[in-house]
Amino acid sequence: MDDELHRSGGPQRGEEPRMIDSVLIANRGEIAMRILRTLRDLGLTGIAVHTDEDADAAHVAAADRAVRIDSYLDGAEIIAAARAAGADAVHPGYGFLAERADFARACDEAGLVFIGPSAAAIETMGDKISARAAVTARDVPVVPGLAEPGLDDEALIAGAAQIGYPVLVKPAAGGGGKGMHEVFAAEELPGALAAARREAAGAFGDDTLFLERLITAPRHIEVQVLADTHGHVIHLGERECSLQRRHQKVIEEAPSPSLTPAQRERFGQAAVAAARAVDYVGAGTVEFIIDGAVPDAPFFLEMNTRLQVEHGVTEAITGIDLVAEQIGVASGLPLSLTQDQVRLEGHAIEARVYAEDAAAGFLPTGGTVLALDLPDHVRIDHALSVGTTVSSSYDPMLAKVIAHAPTRTQALAALDRALGDTHVLGVVTNTAFLRSLLALDEVARGDLDTGLIERRLSELAPPPVTSRALAVAALLHWDQVARSRPDDLWHRPTGWRLGRPAPFVVRLDGHEQPPLEVVLTGSPAQARARVGEDEFTLALHPGAVTVDGCRLPLTHHCTEDALWIGLPGEDRELTLHRRIHSPTGREAAPTLESPMPGTVTTVLVADGDRVSAGDPVLVVEAMKMEHTLTAPGDGIVALHVAAGHRVARGEEVAQVLPDEPDIAGSASDPVPEPVPQQEVSS
Incomplete structure (x- = not known):
């Protein structure tokens, strides 16, 4: 070279x-x-x-x-x-x-x-067209397609007819799935090309495109390579990265559950050849795509010329510190081992914990870490502590949870347990989604492809808040109230009165169910709770709660406005609120709250405009994801923000004021019902 x-x-x-x-x-x-x-x-x-x-x-x-x-x-x-x-x-x-x-x-x-x-x-390697040419010269197979510099739309449309549909439109620059479009028919291609060029130019500053034959049920396999300045290039086995959502990896593991030793060696040698094609030095990852029906035919996808997010699973099964190898190579030292000395021990699986709300279409969240509890029986790469502010300025990945065990089954079980013990209160995360994904039969069997998550997405939604969690949240609130009151007979929340003791009642509005009432009797230290048809005996302890005689670790944070609870396998945000009434006795106007932290990019109405239910009001953007907020009802808009305003998750950005009734009408309105003692929204 x-x-x-x-x-x-x-x-x-x-x-x-x-x-x-x-x-x-x-x-x-x-x-x-x-x-x-x-x-x-x-x-x-x-x-x-x-x-x-x-x-x-x-x-x-x-x-x-x-x-x-x-x-x-x-x-x-x-x-x-x-x-x-x-x-x-x-x-x-x-x-x-x-x-x-x-x-x-x-x-x-x-x-x-x-x-x-x-x-x-x-x-x-950063330009996918030149990368394909470089590895092809080393006899590394690539996906059939049309990849040349400077292809215009006319050439791409003609090329697609030669390749045969379906095809995949890809930008030459960048990565992460941005600008990629699957095209199944000729009439769809012009629109896909226009969209891909626009997205690639915006994301990478380069709208160069090429085409590949679309593999409809692909597996994504990548191989870790190391190379030094003395001519040595080795591979450290492969990682299975097929569990993806929108071309973003979610779960990675090493080794792949599907490759035989012979296939593993074939992939490894292809990766070494790709690295030698550019006289590579340092740690890098060569990515391949395979048709699940033809696992013996790996196609070169791209090379990441850096340390990968998922490098920890390779470190776990090889015992090799990849960062130490990078520093040694950069110092001019030879690699610390040869290919014959590489040993793969056991199985490692990694889950990426993101600040995102799976129940709300994976919108990015954010906030301040109020309480943190992480398991100590697995490796967790993170930079979290109580008080850490998670903003929309950076990637929403919070942590990588990595389990290593002698067998894949044991590693899956260890990772599931670790995610159940991971509590980052103050920030909504995807841990429940990850556990649901790990529980799929296909994942247990290792029957994976990049479309699995999208096909099963409706089954992976986080479950509704459990009665147990509601009971524990109500108990925590009761304890908070008890500690804030003077210690005398009249202020103790024991329900003391002449006659039969009154219960302590908390109402909870869940996102997935109608409002529920938690009825508590006894005391915060020893209570009975009724949630609908379910009943529990509860007792609070430092760092734990006993539910029906079973002691459970409990992580929580309480403020005057909110409760965050972390039970095994269940983190919940519960917001305390009281129904607010206007001076006329009517409930306050419906509000629009930002579903994620971000920036108001566009305001689509003027303050004082009349809108109808469902009309778009403004757009909030975070992490290149836009969300349009619509009017909750008919009325007059009262804006609280302008374009460019940064907002927090849950911040009120506008109200829609209903038309005031005439005086005669309001005089005949019924008297509002008494406000319940407490209401909680989850």
Whole structure:
């Protein structure tokens, strides 16, 4: 290969190893924490960067030194921070700058070791058209299609007729499924091309497209490779990444439950050939797609020229610290092992915990971590602590829960238990969805493909709040009330009165069911609860609750307005509220609340406009996802926000004021019913 391939990424062939003593991490969150852990193990200095929003973040506290920056995406600012901090090297983590060839070059020009591959390798593999050409030259099979630079719509339409439908339209740049469109008939293609170009230009600044034959039930297999500057390239086995939603991975495991040893070796050798095609150096991942009916025929998909999110499952089954290998390679050292020394032990499965609401169409959530409880029997990569603010400014992934066991069945069970013991209160997460996914028969059998989640999505919705959870929430609220009142006979919430004791009643409005009433008797320390037809005996303990004689760990956080509870396998947000009435005795006007933290991008009506139920009022955007809020009823809009306003999840953004009745009409209105003692909305 040309010497251009070796102008970054540490010492080049024939050069003396370069000592690395300090590393600046050009990233944040859990990956920064992960890299810091290895730096500490190696006795190296870890330097963090942070924006003002992240000044108190976990990765800043864990680092030996920290430098303030304005943006994690500004390569020049990162390099200036590294030089100011006296760093020898820069580790880009993943995302952000990890796959920017210009950043790798700029590090080299600044005298900094870029802990990653050469800029030329990043460029070649970052463009899917040039990547296909490079690996094809090494006899690595690719999906049949049309992939050439500069194809216009006319050429793509003609090419699709030659390939045969269905086809997949793909951008040459970027990843993550953005701009990809499945096309099943010729009349659909022009519209798909227009949409794909628009999306690719917006996401990647490049609207170049190509076509591949659409594999309708594919499996997604990727192979971890390591390469050094001494000509050694090895693979560390494969990861099964077929459980995806909208082209985003949800569950990953290693090794794949479907490959035979012979197939595993075939995939591994194809990955090594792909890495050699660009004279790769460092840790990388070669991704393949296979037709489930023809598992012996892997097709090259792309190469990620960085550390992958799911690298932990490979570390679990090989015992190899991939970050340590990256640093060794960047220093000019040979790999610490040969291909013959790679051993795969047991099975590892990873679940990605996201700040998203599966019951609301996977809208991103957010908030402040009010209480945190994480299991200690599995590996969890995270940067969470009580008080952490989860905003919409960054990717919504909060943590990676990784279970490793001798067998796949044991690993699945361990991961399910770990997710049931994972409580991040204050932020709605997808843990219930993940457990439902792991419980599918197809997952247990290892019968996976990338469309499985979408086909079974209706069965994976989080279950309604249980009567047990409602009873525990009501008990916590009762205890909160009891502790806030003076300790005298008249204020104790025991229901004391002349005659039979009165119960303590809490009403709860669940999202999935009509309002329910929890009736409590006894005391918070020893109570009986009735929820519809269900009855429980309850007792509170420090960090636990006893329900019908069974002691359960309990994580909770209570405020004047809300309750968050975490029981085994069930996290619930319960919002305390009282029915609000206007001075005329009518209930307050319906409100519009933002379903996610984000930014108001468009306001579609003016303050004071008359709207009808269902009319769009404004649009909130977060993480490139837009949500249109519509009027809950007929009336006059009273806006509380404007375009550009940042909003929190649940923040009231507008009201729709109903028309006031005439005086004669209001005089004949019935007197409103008494307000219940307490109402809770889940």
